[in-house]
Amino acid sequence: MSSSVLTARNLSKHYGTGDARFDALRGIDLDIREGESVAIVGKSGSGKSTLMHILALLDSPSSGELEIVGQNAKALKGRALNTLRNATFGFVFQQFFLNSHATVLENVILPLKIARLGSRERKAKALETLALVELTEKASSKAMDLSGGQKQRVVIARALVGDPRIIFADEPTGNLDSATGAVIENLLFSLNRDRGITLVIVTHDDDLAARADRRIYLKDGRLVGEGDLKSQASPATTPNGATLA
Amino acid sequence: MRTTDIVTTAIGNSFRSRLRTTLTVLAIFIGAFTLTTTNALGTGVNEYIDTQITSIGAPDVMNVSKPTLASGADDGPAPYDPDAGSEIDTNAGPPGTTVLALSDADIDEIRGVDGITDAQPLVSVRPDFVEWQDNGRFQLSISPFSAGVTLDLAAGSGFDQSSAKFEIVLPTSYVDTLGFATETAAVGESVQIGVTDAVGEQHLIDATVVGIQNPTLVGTGASTNTALTTALFDAQRTGLPEQSTTDYTSATARFDADASDEEIQAIKDRLSDAGFAGTTVADQIGTFQSVVDGIILVLNAFAVIALIAAGFGIINTLLMSVQERTREIGLMKAMGMSGARIFALFSTEAVFIGFLGSAIGAGVAIAVGSVVSSVLAEGFLSGLAGLQILTFAPASIASVFALVMGIAFLASTLPASRAARQSPIDSLRYE
Ligand SMILES: Nc1ncnc2c1ncn2[C@@H]1O[C@H](COP(=O)(O)OP(=O)(O)OP(=O)(O)O)[C@@H](O)[C@H]1O
Ligand SMILES: [Mg+2]
Numbered sequence: 297m298s299s300s301v302l303t304a305r306n307l308s309k310h311y312g313t314g315d316a317r318f319d320a321l322r323g324i325d326l327d328i329r330e331g332e333s334v335a336i337v338g339k340s341g342s343g344k345s346t347l348m349h350i351l352a353l354l355d356s357p358s359s360g361e362l363e364i365v366g367q368n369a370k371a372l373k374g375r376a377l378n379t380l381r382n383a384t385f386g387f388v389f390q391q392f393f394l395n396s397h398a399t400v401l402e403n404v405i406l407p408l409k410i411a412r413l414g415s416r417e418r419k420a421k422a423l424e425t426l427a428l429v430e431l432t433e434k435a436s437s438k439a440m441d442l443s444g445g446q447k448q449r450v451v452i453a454r455a456l457v458g459d460p461r462i463i464f465a466d467e468p469t470g471n472l473d474s475a476t477g478a479v480i481e482n483l484l485f486s487l488n489r490d491r492g493i494t495l496v497i498v499t500h501d502d503d504l505a506a507r508a509d510r511r512i513y514l515k516d517g518r519l520v521g522e523g524d525l526k527s528q529a530s531p532a533t534t535p536n537g538a539t540l541a
Numbered sequence: 542m543r544t545t546d547i548v549t550t551a552i553g554n555s556f557r558s559r560l561r562t563t564l565t566v567l568a569i570f571i572g573a574f575t576l577t578t579t580n581a582l583g584t585g586v587n588e589y590i591d592t593q594i595t596s597i598g599a600p601d602v603m604n605v606s607k608p609t610l611a612s613g614a615d616d617g618p619a620p621y622d623p624d625a626g627s628e629i630d631t632n633a634g635p636p637g638t639t640v641l642a643l644s645d646a647d648i649d650e651i652r653g654v655d656g657i658t659d660a661q662p663l664v665s666v667r668p669d670f671v672e673w674q675d676n677g678r679f680q681l682s683i684s685p686f687s688a689g690v691t692l693d694l695a696a697g698s699g700f701d702q703s704s705a706k707f708e709i710v711l712p713t714s715y716v717d718t719l720g721f722a723t724e725t726a727a728v729g730e731s732v733q734i735g736v737t738d739a740v741g742e743q744h745l746i747d748a749t750v751v752g753i754q755n756p757t758l759v760g761t762g763a764s765t766n767t768a769l770t771t772a773l774f775d776a777q778r779t780g781l782p783e784q785s786t787t788d789y790t791s792a793t794a795r796f797d798a799d800a801s802d803e804e805i806q807a808i809k810d811r812l813s814d815a816g817f818a819g820t821t822v823a824d825q826i827g828t829f830q831s832v833v834d835g836i837i838l839v840l841n842a843f844a845v846i847a848l849i850a851a852g853f854g855i856i857n858t859l860l861m862s863v864q865e866r867t868r869e870i871g872l873m874k875a876m877g878m879s880g881a882r883i884f885a886l887f888s889t890e891a892v893f894i895g896f897l898g899s900a901i902g903a904g905v906a907i908a909v910g911s912v913v914s915s916v917l918a919e920g921f922l923s924g925l926a927g928l929q930i931l932t933f934a935p936a937s938i939a940s941v942f943a944l945v946m947g948i949a950f951l952a953s954t955l956p957a958s959r960a961a962r963q964s965p966i967d968s969l970r971y972e
Contacts, residue, residue, distance in 0.1 A: 354875055355966040375879070382877025389969060393872045397557060409550075410878045412543050 300363075301462060301494055302328035302351055307360035309346055309517075320346045321517045324360070330461070333488045333495035335505040338514035344498040345390060345466055347514065351496060352385055352464045353377060365461070382411050386455030386493075388465035392447045396440035400431060400450050403439050407458045425457045426450075429483060445476035452483060462494040463487070469504055481507060542882050551889035555897075558862065562894060565851070565858045569898025569945060570905070572848035576941050577906035578931065579844055583837035585914070585932035590830050592693065592927060601798035603805075603819045605651050605660065605812060606791040607641040642788040647817075654815060656796050656808040662789035666773040669735040669743065671711075671763070676720035681734065683770070684762030692764060693927070696724035697752030700766040707769040709734075710752040712762070724753040738779035746772055755927065794819065848945060851898070852952040855891050859956035863887065870960050871968025880961035887957035888950055895949025899942045907933050 309321040320343045328334050328351075336344045349355040350362065353369060362369035365384060372380060394403050401422055408418035426432050429449040434442060439450065448468065455463050468484060469477030481504055488495045497508060505511050513521045542550070555562050643651075643662065651660040670678035692699055692710055700708035709732065713724065721727035727750050734746045748769050765773065796808055805821065812819040863870070870883060910931040917930050 349966050352875075354969070355964075378877040378879050380877070381875060387875055389872075391868075393868055393969070395869060406873070407876045409546050410542055410873065410876050410882075412546075 299330055300327050301330045301365055302326065302496075303361075303363040304351065305361040307347075307350060307357045307362060309343075309350060309355070309358050319517055321350070321357070324517075324519055326351075326512065326519070328494060328496065331488070331492040331494055332510065333485065333497070333508040335508035335511045336496065336498045336514060337500060337502075337505045337511050339500065342514040343517040344500075344514055346517075348464055348466055348496060348498050352387065352462075353381060382407060383458060384461050386458065386460035386463040388448075388451050388455050388463065388468045390466040390470065390498075392451050394439040394447060394450060396438065398439060399436050400426065400439055400442065401435040403450055404453045404457055407454060411458060422453075422457055425453045428456070429453045445472055445479065448472060448476075448480050449483070452480065456487065456493075460493065462496060464496045464498075466498045467500075468497065469499070469501060477501070477504070542878060542886075544885075547882065547885050547889055548893075551886055552893050554862065554866075554886075555890045555893050558865075561858055561861065562897075565854045565894055566898045566901065568851035568854045569848065569895060569949070570902040572844055572851050573899040573902025573941055573945050574906045575847060575902075576841060576844035576944070577903045577933070577938060578910055579837055579840035580937040580941065581906070581910055581931040581933045582840070583833065584934045584937060585928070585930045586833045586837075587830055588932055589925070589928045590826055590833070593826060601795055601800070603794050603796065603808075603821045604663070604791050605643075605794045605817050605819045607643055607647060607816060608818045642790065643792055644788070648789070648792050650815060651792055651794055651812070651817060654794075654808065654811050654817075656800070656804065656811065657794045658796055660792045660794040663791045663793050664770065664774045664789065666736070666765075666770060666777055668773060668777075669737055671715070671719065671732050671734050673719040673721070673730060673732045678735070679715070679718055682762045683773070684764050692752060693755045694752045695755050697728035697750070700751045700764075704766060705768050706766075707746060707748040707772060708751045708766040709748040709769060710754050710764040711750055712754050712756060714756070715763070716753060727753055734773065736773050736776045738777055738781075740780040742779070744776040744779070746776065756925070845944075848948050852948045855894060855949055855952035856955055858894070859887055859891055859953055860959075862890070863956045863960045866960075867963065867968045867971040870963055871965045871971070874963070874965035875969065883963075884957045884961040887960050888953040891949045891953030891957070892946050895946040896942070898949075899945035902945075903938050903941055907938075 304324055304326040307321055307324040307326075308319065310317055310319045312318055324347060336347060338344050346355070350357050351364075353364065353372065356369075364372075364380070367376075367380075395406075401419070404422040404426060405418050408421060413421070423432065423435060426435055429452055431446060431449055431453065434446060434450075439447065442450065448471070452465075452468070455465070463484070465484060469480050472480065484495060484497070485507055487493050495508070497504065499505055510522065512519060645662075648660050648662050651657060666683050668681050668683065671681040672678045694710070695713055697710070700710060711719075711727065711732075716724050716727050719727070719732065721730070730750050731747050732750055734748055735743050736746065737743050746769070748765070754764065794812075796805070800808070809819045873883065874880075910933065914929050914931040918928060922928050922930060
């Protein structure tokens with residue numbers, strides 16, 4: 297039985313005060329085990345991104361406790377927090393956030409640069425990761441010259457390049473057509489399967505959610521149910537057979 | 542991020558919006574160019590004055606005179622003193638300034654002042670003409686600075702003060718006039734000096750040319766050694782009553798060449814207590830320098846104002862680039878980049894822009910200034926030999942760089958700290 301990498305107890309987040317107060321999250325309890333894939337599902341505005349940002353330590357909760365890889369989130373500050381963000385997490389945001397004037401390779405190298413890796417080492421590692429997402433031949437293209445699906449693969453390569461333990465992905469297929477989306481999905485789940493990387497995916501795509509080990513349903517900032525795939529009768533559907541190395 | 546990565550990234554970022562960077566660099570360029578040029582002007586003029594001071598005055602000599610009691614605008618005229626010597630017009634100080642004549646007794650008193658090793662009356666000799674080999678007679682004035690002078694010589698080796706031979710150093714302007722082929726050819730030749738005495742009789746004295754002197758800031762008189770000066774003076778006062786021969790406008794006093802500024806001041810104070818006024822050559826020319834320094838200071842102030850304006854340009858540029866790169870900053874923070882490194886990234890960008898501006902500014906100033914300076918030295922300023930009006934001293938150029946990059950860094954602190962403080966999530970949500 298694998299241990300818990302993420303434990304949330306009674307997490308709440310509100311914005312504003314008084315009449316303008318808005319409760320985005322209300323008392324969330326959550327456990328995510330090492331190597332698990334979890335889909336956070338819910339309607340637009342239900343608080344999915346907010347929850348993911350808090351779990352990824354990009355935002356702090358208004359109240360509640362959060363423990364990440366055995367450390368209390370509140371105690372994490374400064375250098376320790378930066379190291380955790382850099383070495384333990386990989387991010388795929390709702391938008392690409394690529395530096396469009398820089399090359400694909402430079403975009404993928406960025407987390408390694410921040411990690412102060414030597415230039416030869418980081419280049420080798422970035423090229424290796426680009427090969428994994430099948431973008432080796434685009435390494436020296438400008439990021440803005442890529443198609444949407446290619447950009448999303450660059451983003452995944454960037455999330456992956458630092459060998460993270462957890463990848464947080466916010467709508468990784470949201471901007472893509474279903475065929476391209478499937479390629480990205482396969483890529484993410486193969487990482488989960490082959491490398492044991494914990495996946496936390498925010499989505500409102502039921503097909504994508506169905507492939508995760510577990511689904512967490514959010515409604516108006518509350519957990520309204522959980523589904524554990526392996527305890528359910530219907531097996532995961534595979535939208536198409538596309539696979540990646 | 543490593544420091545080298547910060548620097549290369551910052552340089553890369555500054556070239557991302559090329560037009561904006563160019564305009565900011567241009568603003569800095571103007572300030573840096575002006576500052577480099579005004580500094581060079583100050584260095585050039587002051588260096589020239591310095592060489593003038595060493596060429597004119599021996600450091601161990603001061604001119605001593607006896608000033609009339611200070612009669613300021615509010616004071617009435619000073620009471621008559623029957624024992625005081627007659628007043629003599631002097632060309633030291635503002636026009637109309639008079640000094641009391643020094644007598645031999647005064648000279649002895651000056652010799653007795655503590656710190657003064659010797660004092661000689663400054664005799665003024667007024668020869669009629671100088672001539673070489675029947676090439677015509679020309680007017681000659683003898684510079685009153687003869688004692689202890691180190692001359693800026695174009696040719697020859699200068700004279701020996703203790704020599705009994707009559708020696709003279711002529712200004713460069715006499716070379717052609719007297720008919721010498723070259724400056725070097727003049728050295729060693731014998732010229733004839735005519736001087737008229739009190740009863741109208743003309744005496745002729747032969748002197749050897751031992752050097753040709755470059756023109757200086759303070760007149761273009763010839764210089765003579767003690768033996769020749771004395772001979773000319775003796776010839777000129779032939780037939781004068783004994784009384785008037787003992788009136789001197791001033792005296793040349795010598796003191797220890799190693800004397801410090803404080804010691805020199807102490808000697809001046811003691812002279813002043815005894816009723817005399819002592820001025821060193823450095824005092825006389827030093828006033829030029831303070832005027833030059835004052836002008837340069839004002840010009841520099843204008844250049845610094847231009848640089849401060851450019852500093853606001855940098856603030857503006859960086860604020861815009863922080864704004865533009867809000868998401869990028871958020872992303873880098875999400876990836877674990879510290880606020881301090883983000884700050885460093887933006888301030889390095891500003892310092893780089895400052896560096897570019899000062900490098901181009903100083904470079905263009907040096908290129909243009911060197912050409913202008915040598916053109917002026919050949920033409921307009923050719924009368925002042927050795928004056929390079931714009932002299933670029935490495936130290937002052939380095940200080941321009943330091944100042945500009947310092948201003949750029951200061952300007953960057955506001956935008957850079959704003960970037961450093963941004964929370965990653967606010968930056969990522971920024972539309
Ligand atoms: N900084 C903020 N200030 C005020 N309200 C906010 C802020 N950030 C988020 N919200 C609100 O919190 C709620 C949850 O937002 P969140 O981005 O988590 O939604 P989401 O579930 O990810 O939606 P979507 O699927 O459209 O991305 C929304 O109603 C949003 O308006
Ligand atoms: Mg969202």
